[in-house]
Amino acid sequence: MNLNYPNGKRYKPKESETATTTKNKKNNSYSNRGMTLEEDLNETNEFYRERKIAVIHKKPTPVQIVQVDYPNRSAAVIKEAYFKLASTTDYNGVYKGKYIDFEAKETQNPTSFPLKNFHPHQIEHMEEVLNQGGICFVILRFTRFEQVFLLEAKHLLTFWERMANGGRKSITKEEIEQKGHHIPLGFQPRIDYIKIIDRF
């Protein structure tokens, strides 16, 4: 079954928004460890919260609700709704009083990260956050190598600008290795991005 966003992009159900009954089917398709980037980040954020290191949450997927039924004696059922394009990034929260904001994306591409993974509203949002003094970045995963990088939003904006000026539509892996920060995968937490933030 093919599920698409209004913009024609393929819909992939995410862990956080899918009922547990469909959980097992999904897991196999992602990576060797059977964990999506989202799952890794949710566990990382949970770890941060429990240890009182930071309070970061993933935002719910925006949905336009059209019809809701209320069957007797049971929960309200949404019978018709549509996916809306997010106007911001997926994750935000607080670390030592500071505002933290990021988006996480993965690619199957082994040599570069396609910029079409981001949409213009998100880029605009990142600019606004930076202007307001927030800490803003993206977490990029190359699924084939299980490699995860943190790239500060200021660099992403530069690459986006390059594309807008007719340049390449992706960031090469080399560029990400140079400008970004490799995040070694751990056990607890899995993707320790706060450690990277402490450095800048």
Place this chain on the structure above:
Amino acid sequence: MNLNYPNGKRYKPKESETATTTKNKKNNSYSNRGMTLEEDLNETNEFYRERKIAVIHKKPTPVQIVQVDYPNRSAAVIKEAYFKLASTTDYNGVYKGKYIDFEAKETQNPTSFPLKNFHPHQIEHMEEVLNQGGICFVILRFTRFEQVFLLEAKHLLTFWERMANGGRKSITKEEIEQKGHHIPLGFQPRIDYIKIIDRF
């Protein structure tokens, strides 16, 4: 038609998540000005964003998606989904690098604000945000008087504690007037809560 949350609470469709076709029906029921607290805050946040004063967004309503259909040549349709209880507050963002976090609620009660408007997860989240040095508060509206107050989370937590210890299940309007900050309603922005934050 009565719509209820899984917890039995009445479901009120919100501006941000309802199709525009149902918009007019809804508006009448709220207040003299025909604006919900959510609409007022969305406009306020839009004003802040445009003027580069702050970047604050309302989080989407969390929904558990169970079934999605993909009709040929048109957008994916969510055919079965359920409301989930929010694990955080509804609004957050950044102001001068600082993390801002709040919840907004209104009551028809003329003399006190019932604490059942908040659920334990939200209270826990507010505690976590305060511990992490974030700026956290609630915006409370007494709909009968069109009066809006900002109450810092630390005070809300005290009143919540009082209830937990067997005390009253609401905050009296007097207490809110004493501990909170009245926000005069304006035209642009409608609910200028950032001005209050500047004071503390």
